[in-house]
Amino acid sequence: MNVRREGTAAKAAAPTKTSGPPASLREAGAALAGLSAVFLFEMLDNSILNVALPTIGRELSASATVLQWVTGVYAVVFGGLMLALGALADRVGRRKVMLVGLVLLGAASLATAFVTTAEQLIAVRAAMGVAAAMTTPGSLALAFRLFDEDGLRVRATTLISTVGLAGLAIGPTAGGLVLAFAPWQVLLLVNVPVAALAFIGIRRGIPADQASGPHRAPTDRAGALLGTAAIVLALLAPTLFVDAGAASPLPWLAAATAVVAAVLFVARERTARHPLLDLALLARPLVSSGLAFKAAASLATAGLGYLVTLQLQLDWGWTPAHAALGMLPQVVVLIAGGALIGPLITRVGLDGAARLGAAAVVCGLAVYGLLGRFGYGWVALALALVAAGMRVVGVVAGTNVMRGLPADRTTVGAALVDTVGEVTTGIGIAVSGTVLAKLLTGDIATATWSTQQTARFHEAVTRAGLTLTVLAAALVGWGISRARRPGAARTASSPGH
Structure with missing residues (x-):
């Protein structure tokens, strides 16, 4: 009995092995599969959808301008919200925000099956843009923090980007083949299994957010609003220049407003006690x-x-x-x-x-x-x-x-x-x-x-x-x-x- 107690005490006294960062890409396989799926969605999404635009236009009676918004609204929402949602992820937890974003991506993609008008499709695309803004920045941040050694970080980032670029390359061809025997909605429904794979891989392979990890400063709401406005207008202005031409006042107004919003954003970040983006960085x-x-x-x-x-x-x-x-x-x-x-x-x-x-x-x-x-x-x-x-x-x-x-x-x-x-x-x-x-x-x-x-x-x-x-x-x-x-x-x- 005493021997058993001594053995138990010895085990309790012995230092327990803590799980450190992965020593190889193989050890981080589940996490890298999930992060690669996130980047695959970003690269595959617009490239595969562009092939279906003529079909969507016919079936939903959409004009050229409306079709432009089907693809454009995703880019504008995605680009406009990345900075604000990236700052939010640093405060509440990168893994948490990414998992929520993947759930939103799956739900928005499923909603495509019920779309009957172009306006509904634009709303779905906007929701997918929000999901992309919640997930894409976190994929790079989580891949970087997953390892302690720069060589592994570069190899992991290379792997993730290769998967995404492969999706970009095969997207148009795959989309054309799918449209030969299936409705165009299938091209967006494919995001559902991609989101599920990403969710499972990140939940299993990425450790839960630690209480000491997130940045604890309050969110700079005014900075987030000004930054989002500046980015959204900066993304809209080039499209307006191409479509309306340099002779139109509209693109110049959008560009000027973007500059004003950017100047106000910089002024805000220089004076805010807890800035959204520390300009010193x-x-x-x-x-x-x-x-x-x-x-x-x-x-x-x-x-x-x-x-x-x-x-x-x-x-x-x-x-x-x-x-x-x-x-x-x-x-x-x-x-x-x-x-x-x-x-x-x-x-x-x-x-x-x-x-x-x-x-x-x-x-x-x-x-x-x-x-x-x-x-x-x-x-x-x-x-x-x-x-x-x-x-x-x-x-x-x-x-x-x-x-x-x-x-x-x-x-x-x-x-x-x-x-x-x-x-x-x-x-x-x-x-x-x-x-x-x-x-x-x-x-x-x-x-x-x-x-x-x-x-x-x-x-x-x-x-x-x-x-x-x-x-x-x-x-x-x-x-x-x-x-x-x-x-x-x-x-x-x-x-x-």
Whole structure:
């Protein structure tokens, strides 16, 4: 009896093994499956739905403007709410907010089965935008905090992004095949099993939010309102420039109001006792450089994709299917390029990889602006260079931003990365569309162009490509100068990071 008691006492006195962070990707398999499913939803959603827009228009008697809102409302709500909901997640718990968002995603997707009007579909898409804003920033933050070692963080982020980019690549093709034998609602109902997989993986693989983890400062409601207004208007303005044209006062009013809201937001955050976004964090070299690189890559990818799509079909007369094949260099590099990120970082480090990726983006734009009109080979090279740079920057810049933030600000930091990407995507399309609209006269969609129209289109493509090159180069140059500041290394290694 005494021996048994002594043995029991010895076991009680022995230190218990605490479960630390995963030592490999395999150990975090359930969590990574859930986080990959979240990113898959974000990438797959709009790409797979675009194929069904003509069918939706016929069945719901929707005009072109209404169809634009079917896709546009998702992006506006998603981009507009990311910052506010990211800050909320840092306060109440990242895992908790993500799980609630996944439930909302599943419910909104199920509601698609009962949609009978275009207005109802727009409401469903808005709800899905809210769900995306609750889940997407948290996926990067949770993936980063899941591991303690930067190499595992990069490998995890690469894996998650590869899954999402694969969804982006196969989305249009899969959507077209589904529409051959099933109603268009199936394309949104597919989000239900994706949300369920994500919910199960995150609930099983991500530890519950600790009481000491969330940021405890009160929510800055005024800052959230001003920030959301500024982002929503910044996302709407590029669309208005493309649709209404630069001669219309509406896009200029939206842009001016966005600037005013942004100025008021900055003033509010500088004076608030508990700001939504601590602007001092943005001054940290790793954070500001990472955001600059992300902005350059998103600007380039969106602007180049817009220009090349028009060039292949309108200037060179390729069919939509042929033009889709023409974009394959971008798709292949985005998916396959993930295998090169790890070796690149091993050789040159995180900061060096970010600089090289951003430089590839600028070079790709320059190749297109200067040589793209002379043949598809130059277009393919430009697509590959920009895609390679985007692939590296998408992983490394986000990781650097996370490295530069305190542990209780990572979700709002991830939301900031995604918001910068959304806004600069819109700007890239707006710049390209505005230059084309200014230089190209007549009906751009006519089957035959005059010699003058063709010459003007070539001039517009060159000017738009070089304008994007200059903007991206300015962002990259500023990002490199920020990354080289003496405080960058200290920021990455300071306590709590």
